[in-house]
Amino acid sequence: MFNTVSDFKDLSKSNPVVCFKGECSWASPFYIRVSVKRQDSASSNVADTIDALGQHPASPSQPPTTDAPATSPDESLDKLRIWLNNCTNDHKYCLQSINPVFFPTRVIDTQNIENGIISLREKTHICTEKNFPPYWTLSHRWGDPAKVLQLCKGNTKTGTVSNEEHFRNGIGLDEISPTFRDAVQLVHKMGYRYIWIDSLCIFQDSPSDWEVEAALMNDVYGNSFCNISAIRSSYDASLGLFGPRIVDPRTFQPFSVDAEFPVDGNRRREKCRISYNSLFTNDVNNSPLSSRGWVVQERFLARRIIHFTRTQLYWECLEFTRCEEDPENERGLMETNDQTKEYREMREYKATLRKIIREVDFKEFGASREGGTPFRIPWPTPRECWRLMVQTYSGCDLTQRGDILIAILGVAKRFEEFYPNDKYMVGLWKEALHTDLTWESNAFEGAPVKRDTSLAPSWSWASLIGGRITVQAARQVYGGEAASSIEFVEARADPGHNDKILEIDIKATLYFFQRRESTEEYDFFAVESMSRHAFGGNVDIKFDTGEIIMQHKQNGYKGICISAHSGYQGQGRFHAVFLIIEHVSGSMYRRIGKLSRSGTGWSTGNDKVLITLV
Structure with missing residues (x-):
């Protein structure tokens, strides 16, 4: 039984989303978000025979089943070929920004797969006249490393023995996991020869080789012909890409309902088409594979991805997203409003990569390939996408x-193409420092968040372990970025790693704050003696870790902060965001939290001082 848990007040919008609560005897309650669209009766492709619940008689109420037909390479090849052919022939942005002279250091060669073997090949041994041949990549979840075949150079410290010669002479298909076996067979059957798989192409017992290869991930995935996303086996490492499906047929059947729309002050009843628009989110974004940190980068960088899920295949490229159940999107299973959470989760990465490719192309050639008009960035901007990606x-x-x-360095390198005059600093951007510095953790919700400054300096979100990070864009009520209250002066890197910034010098206004007794309000002062009152009122404080929260209580709810940015909110009100800092020594401070304040009486009159964040 389904009950509506969100009302229809937004049905006047284009493709609104309605939430249903499902209750049945064979499962705990669950929620389904569906998109609602006015249905053109003349072009309706929805069956007319539906019962009162909007359910097709052909799809009776029953639990999801694993007795559905299994996905096999032969059955899926035709659909994959259609998607690939459409993409390679018609999708110009999927073909752009390819470096024809790049090729991974090592790849797996499937030429002799019909004899039951694959082999490791060096880039230098792959002969071409002009450019290197196309290669595929694989995104997978390792599971137990002891059960994963790994390329080893031989290391007495780790006790590994070299298997490099064996890899070059030939690896038996029976030696590799079902996922690897299905992946190499798929590449071969699709008419290609090479595939890059991390555990088979990087010496796993060589820190130096890993460091070199890890820095190339932007190129490895960014220049791959297609990436295989092994979602099905991320639930169980013993599974491959193909096999029995878990299918609930109800999720694939759009249905019709009568709904009332507000029109010119009156309510008009119309027939609407309701379709389940969370397929991709549930099957792809919520899978164990997508919870792997490296996969965020791999999915963003790859131009084409085939997701092998437990229910069906999904295609994702710079131009569109498709599912096997609706390969031509005739039923609209992959359609969703571009302002919804589902759209962001489904198209955000590829839409942003496409923006970067288009803008770089415009800068290089002086005009876009769409009539010479400069590229204009719609929602979301790459800057916003970076912040959302950090959150994920x-x-x-x-x-x-x-x-x-x-x-995540490979992603940062692609963003550097879009912002060539900006500077990437351990997860933050110099030109957006006033916003990027004001990230927040969810330690205030009780998440077990700890800090490890051996990973990154305190002012970077990368210094935290556990929890989740949010980076909210600074906005004014009338649009545009809020005004920065800090001035960037200099950044200093680790002498041994020039790309790892340790300290930044900034000019900012210092404030000293303390909570008023028996209230939730705070007073802010211009001097440490707290003799010059600057402003006061209600504030929202979010410390970085649980330990700091306890220290703040013990410290009498007082501290130091610097203004990061502020924006006018209308009616004489301002919204200001501060960085809560802790004195280390001299002019050095470390970040410990974030503070926000909305209200009147905002003043930025204090002189700025030079401080060093560590």
């Missing part, structure tokens, strides 16, 4: 926490 990435898992910055 911060909630993902990393086997090695020390990979926190390197696992």
Whole structure:
């Protein structure tokens, strides 16, 4: 039984979303978000025979089943070929920004797969006349490393033995996991020869080789012909890409309902088409594979991705997203309003990468390929997408926490193409520093968040372990970015790693704050003696870790902050955001939280001082 848990007040909007609560005897309650669209009766492709619940008789109420037909390579090849052919022939942005002279250091060669073997090949041994041949890549979840075949150079410290010669002479298909086996067979059957798989192409016992190869991920995934997303086996490492499906047929059947729309002050009854628009979110974004930190980067960088899920195949490229159940999108299963959460989750990465490619193309050739008009960025801007990506990435898992910055470096390199005059600094951007510095953790919700400054300086979100990061854009009520209250002066890097910034010098206004007794309001002062009152009122404080929250209580609810940015909100009110800092020594301070204040009486009259954030 389905009950509506969100009303129809927004049905006047284009493709609104309605939430239904599902209750049945074979599962706990669940929620389904569906999109609602006015139905053109002349072009309706929805069956007329539906019962009172909007359910097709052909799709009786029953639990999801694993008895559905299994996905097999032969059955899926035709659909994959159609998607690939359409993309390679008609999608100009999927073909742009390809470096024809790049090729991975090592790849797996599937030429002799019909003899039951694959082999490791060096880039230098792959002969071409002009450019390198196309290659595929694989995104997968390792599972137990002991059960994953790994390329080893031989290391006495780790106790590994070299298998490099064996890899070059030939690896038996029976030696590799079902996922690897299906992936290499798929590449071969699709008419291609090479595939890059991390565990088979990077020496896993060589830190130096890993460091070199990890820095190339932008090129490896960005220049791959197509990426295979092994979602199905991320639930169970013993599974491959193909096999029995878990299918609930009701999710694939749009249905019709009669609904009332407000029109010119009156309510008009019309027939609407309701379709389930969370397929991609549930099957792809909510999968165990998508919770892997490295996959955020891999999915963003790859131009084409085939997602092998437990229910069906999904295609994702710079131009469109498709599903196997509706390969030509005739039933609109992949349609959703471009302002919804589902659209952002489904198209955000590829839409942003397309923007970057188009803008770089315009800068290079002086005009876009769409009539010579400069490219204009619609929602979301790359800057917003970066912040949203940080939020997603911060909630993902990393086997090695020390990979926190390197696992997103490839994404940062693509953004540097869009912002060539900007400077990337351990997860933040210099030109957006006033906003990027004001990230917040969810430690205030009780999340077990800790800080490790061996990973990154305190002012970077990458210094936190656990929880989730949010980076909210600074906005004014009348549009545009809020005014920055800080001045960037200089950044200093780790002498051994020039790309890892440790300290930044900024000029900012210092304030000293303390909570009023028996209230939730705070007073802000211009001097440490708290003799010059600047302003006061209600504030929203979010400390970075649970430990800092406890220290703040013990410290009498007082501290130091600097103004980061402020914006006019209308009716004489301002919204200001501050960075809560803690004195270390001299002019050095470390970040410990974020503070926001809305109201009147805002003043920025204090002189700015030079401080160093560490």
